[in-house]
Amino acid sequence: MKNNFKIGVIGGGSWATAIVKMLCENVDSVNWWMRNEEAIDHINSYGHNPNYISDAELKKSKLNLSSDINEVVKNSDYLVLAVPSAFLKSTLQSLEIPLKDKIIISAIKGIVPENNTIVGEFIHNQYDVPYENIGVITGPCHAEEVALERLSYLTIACCDVKKAKFFANAISGRYIKTTVSDDIYGTEYASVLKNVIALASGICHGLGYGDNFQAVLVSNAIREIKRFVDQAHPIDRDIKESAYLGDLLVTAYSQFSRNRTFGEMIGGGYSVNSAQLQLKMIAEGYYAVKCIMEINEKLKVEMPITQAVYNILYDKKSAKKQIKLLTDKLN
Numbered sequence: 001m002k003n004n005f006k007i008g009v010i011g012g013g014s015w016a017t018a019i020v021k022m023l024c025e026n027v028d029s030v031n032w033w034m035r036n037e038e039a040i041d042h043i044n045s046y047g048h049n050p051n052y053i054s055d056a057e058l059k060k061s062k063l064n065l066s067s068d069i070n071e072v073v074k075n076s077d078y079l080v081l082a083v084p085s086a087f088l089k090s091t092l093q094s095l096e097i098p099l100k101d102k103i104i105i106s107a108i109k110g111i112v113p114e115n116n117t118i119v120g121e122f123i124h125n126q127y128d129v130p131y132e133n134i135g136v137i138t139g140p141c142h143a144e145e146v147a148l149e150r151l152s153y154l155t156i157a158c159c160d161v162k163k164a165k166f167f168a169n170a171i172s173g174r175y176i177k178t179t180v181s182d183d184i185y186g187t188e189y190a191s192v193l194k195n196v197i198a199l200a201s202g203i204c205h206g207l208g209y210g211d212n213f214q215a216v217l218v219s220n221a222i223r224e225i226k227r228f229v230d231q232a233h234p235i236d237r238d239i240k241e242s243a244y245l246g247d248l249l250v251t252a253y254s255q256f257s258r259n260r261t262f263g264e265m266i267g268g269g270y271s272v273n274s275a276q277l278q279l280k281m282i283a284e285g286y287y288a289v290k291c292i293m294e295i296n297e298k299l300k301v302e303m304p305i306t307q308a309v310y311n312i313l314y315d316k317k318s319a320k321k322q323i324k325l326l327t328d329k330l331n
Contacts, residue, residue: 007170008076010069010091012036014052014281015107016082018143024059025173031064033072040065056147073097078105078167080137084282085110085119092127099127105135105156105167109191110284111291118188131184132160135167138187140246142256149175155243157181157188179242185233187243190225193306194248195285196292197221198259200305200326201252203312203319205260206267213327217305218252220330224303228292231299259285266312267319290314304329 007023009016012034023030034040042050047060066072073079074097083091085108106119115122120134135158145152152175158164161180168178181187200221201214209217225248226239239245251257262283265275272286293310296303308326311317 005077005166006031006075007078007080008033008072009080009082010072011080011082011107012039012049012051013082013084014143016080017049017052017056017058018146019080019082019107019137019171020063021056021058021146022171022173022176024062025176026170027062029062029064031066031072031076033066033069035067037067040067053144053147069095070097073099073102076102078103078170080105080107081119081123082107084108084287085112085284086282086287088112088119088122089114099123099129102129103133103135103163103167104129105137106188107137108284109138109195110288111192111295113287113291116291116294118185118192120184120188132158133163134158134184135164136184136188136191138191138243138247140242140250142250142254144256146176151175151177153177153179153242153246155179155181155187155241157184157243159184181241181243183233183235183237183243186229186235186237189229189232190239190244191247192284192288193225193228193292194221194251195259195283196289196306196309197225197248198251198257199263199266199283199285199289199309199313202257202260202263202265203267203309204263204323206264206269207320207323209323214252216330218248221252221305222248224301224305228296228299228301228303231301232295259283262286263309267323272313285309286313 008031010033047058048054079102104123108119112122123129138155141152141154156164156168164180172178258281262275289310308322311322312319
């Protein structure tokens with residue numbers, strides 16, 4: 001790593017904590033913004049985030065923590081965004097430092113709801129950051145397994161592959177392997193859609209559907225994702241690569257997937273509000289499915305799984321009936 005480049009992380013949740021842990025393996029220091037002053041004091045004292053993946057041991061000697069977002073942005077060349085998409089716009093509202101000369105890496109798996117755009121588009125449109133300075137972190141990878149130092153693979157996508165390689169090098173280590181891509185649209189949309197599919201997977205599990213059906217659901221899902229990303233941004237891509245298919249599989253099947261867990265609660269009879277209160281974390285797919293459906297009004301892609309999830313969560317239709325209707329559309 002080149003020590004003259006400074007890296008900052010915006011966010012205090014699971015992914016922010018995992019990214020900080022990865023960065024501390026290879027860089028001299030990490031600037032880290034989070035809103036919670038008590039969490040900052042705890043990390044500075046004990047080297048653990050008390051609220052998210054608290055098992056992750058953080059090298060506190062390498063951390064410059066601050067609740068002042070302008071301080072962190074000012075002192076960083078590369079800036080990793082790791083806040084829920086629903087709160088990105090409000091998080092950046094107090095920003096006074098321009099972003100146009102920064103390299104922005106999004107670790108957010110959602111759509112900015114106020115603008116109905118993926119994060120890369122939002123940053124480009126709102127802050128004049130050129131696309132060659134915008135990157136995306138995608139899986140397949142769960143923050144919780146990073147905390148456990150289990151072997152994980154990440155894809156870094158950026159139009160400027162040299163910048164992608166630089167950041168990939170910054171997070172590679174004993175238990176992190178990385179690859180790079182130039183497909184920021186496809187990887188980002190796929191990372192959004194896999195959360196919607198994970199909701200569907202959880203709903204079906206909550207309703208009592210078994211592994212045989214789940215296999216059909218997921219195989220149909222990757223085709224649904226391909227149809228959407230090819231229509232949204234048509235380039236030559238292999239949907240079977242880990243950044244697309246692998247990310248879908250881990251999110252649809254894993255015990256760590258909050259979207260799958262949220263879906264299970266819905267399938268088990270919880271209301272949306274009750275599931276949100278019980279989960280105590282953001283299920284990005286809940287917000288994403290509404291945004292995707294609105295975007296798809298223009299694209300007109302066939303998306304039966306996404307439509308079923310939307311009908312259940314937003315139109316309050318019976319999960320049992322909607323999934324039964326969906327079973328007749330899959331093959």
